Amino acid sequence: MKATEQEEKEYEQYIKQVTPTHNTFWNACKAFVTGGFICLIGEFSNQMFMKNGVSKEEAAAWTLVILIAAAVLLTGLNLFCKIAKFAGAGVLVPITGFANSVVAPAIEYKKEGQVFGIGVKIFTISGPVILYGIVVSWFLGIIYYILQLTGLISGGIS
Numbered sequence: 001m002k003a004t005e006q007e008e009k010e011y012e013q014y015i016k017q018v019t020p021t022h023n024t025f026w027n028a029c030k031a032f033v034t035g036g037f038i039c040l041i042g043e044f045s046n047q048m049f050m051k052n053g054v055s056k057e058e059a060a061a062w063t064l065v066i067l068i069a070a071a072v073l074l075t076g077l078n079l080f081c082k083i084a085k086f087a088g089a090g091v092l093v094p095i096t097g098f099a100n101s102v103v104a105p106a107i108e109y110k111k112e113g114q115v116f117g118i119g120v121k122i123f124t125i126s127g128p129v130i131l132y133g134i135v136v137s138w139f140l141g142i143i144y145y146i147l148q149l150t151g152l153i154s155g156g157i158s
Helices: 005-018 024-051 056-076 080-091 094-108 114-121 126-150
Strands: none
Touching (some): 024 056, 024 080, 056 080, 056 094, 080 094
């Protein structure tokens, strides 16, 4: 059954009506400010740790712990998704976005139990990232090793 021209026009009008409009400039501004604010929090905590005598490496580690814990807490309180809805990609600064991607499925499926809920679903999104990260690292290591054997590059890890 073929739709009439009138039905097609009505359908197009309906689609225009229900499709959300986006202001790309405004969305980019919100993402920039939110991402910048998260980075500002990270840099502030890093500087505070170093100011209080913590080494640069330990300060960086503690800063990551704070950002990850904040993302996990906000995810658990169901606030991370609200912030992400406002900020878009700005809140997905790699460390906070990755923490959210690990915790959100675990929280969603906790009713299924410790093993079949949390244990299975916790790596739903992060699992492929970890898998492909390891595979690509292994592959690049082999290429590096072959280039060293052929003499195209010299030196090693020192």
